[in-house]
Amino acid sequence: xxxxxxxxxxxxxxxxxxxxxxxxxxxxxxxxxxxxxxxxxxxxxxxxxxxxxxxxxxxxxxxxxxxxxxxxxxxxxxxxxxxxxxxxxxxxxxxxxxxxxxxxxxxxxxxxxxxxxxxxxxxxxxxxxxxxxxxxxx
Numbered sequence: 001x002x003x004x005x006x007x008x009x010x011x012x013x014x015x016x017x018x019x020x021x022x023x024x025x026x027x028x029x030x031x032x033x034x035x036x037x038x039x040x041x042x043x044x045x046x047x048x049x050x051x052x053x054x055x056x057x058x059x060x061x062x063x064x065x066x067x068x069x070x071x072x073x074x075x076x077x078x079x080x081x082x083x084x085x086x087x088x089x090x091x092x093x094x095x096x097x098x099x100x101x102x103x104x105x106x107x108x109x110x111x112x113x114x115x116x117x118x119x120x121x122x123x124x125x126x127x128x129x130x131x132x133x134x135x136x137x138x
Contacts, residue, residue, distance in 0.1 A: 086121070
C-alpha cells in the first residue's frame with residue numbers, strides 16, 4: 001500500500017464517517033458529506049453547525065477518527081484515520097470553505113454564528129483491502 005493510493009482513494013469518496021467520544025466515553029459515529037478541503041493525508045476540513053451534537057463532543061474531547069470506504073460486489077476497501085478534531089470559528093477559514101448554496105443551512109450566510117468548521121488532523125491510519133490490513137503513520 002502506498003500513501004499516494006490512500007490519498008487517491010479518499011479523494012474519490014463522497015461520504016465520510018466521523019467518530020467522536022461523548023461525555024460518557026462512548027464512541028459515536030456520524031455520516032457526513034466529503035471534506036470541503038483536504039491537505040495530503042494530514043488535514044481535513046468539514047463544514048457543520050456550531051450547535052451540532054458532534055461539535056460539542058469535539059470541544060469536550062478532541063479525540064476523533066474518520067473513515068472512508070467503498071463496497072463493491074465482492075470487494076471492500078476502507079481507510080480509517082485517527083487523530084484530533086478542532087472546532088474552528090476563524091472567519092478567514094470559514095470564508096475559504098463557504099460554498100454557494102450553504103445559505104440553505106445557514107440563513108445568515110458565512111457569518112452565521114451557527115456555521116463553523118471542523119478541522120481533523122490525522123496522526124495514524126489503517127488501510128483495509130482484500131482481507132488485509134496495514135497500519136501507517138501520517
